[in-house]
Amino acid sequence: MKKRRCTAISGSGATTCSTNCAERAHHLGHADILRELIDGSAGQRPGDSNLSRRSPQEWAAHRANIEAAAREA
Numbered sequence: 782m783k784k785r786r787c788t789a790i791s792g793s794g795a796t797t798c799s800t801n802c803a804e805r806a807h808h809l810g811h812a813d814i815l816r817e818l819i820d821g822s823a824g825q826r827p828g829d830s831n832l833s834r835r836s837p838q839e840w841a842a843h844r845a846n847i848e849a850a851a852r853e854a
Contacts, residue, residue: 817823825831835843 823832833840
């Protein structure tokens with residue numbers, strides 16, 4: 782597959798570029814889920830999961846902060 786660089790910065794070219802990037806990210810997310818189901822690992826690579834190390838309590842506090850900010854907006 783030939784690598785392409787996204788260089789459009791204005792007009793419909795930028796819209797097309799951002800749409801293509803979003804679609805690619807969406808499909809890569811699906812591929813990552815399938816890989817996790819197959820080999821059981823999560824993250825970028827073995828030993829470097831790039832996943833948050835927050836505890837369930839820390840996640841609950843984080844979510845509460847985001848919800849409070851959303852209500853104030």
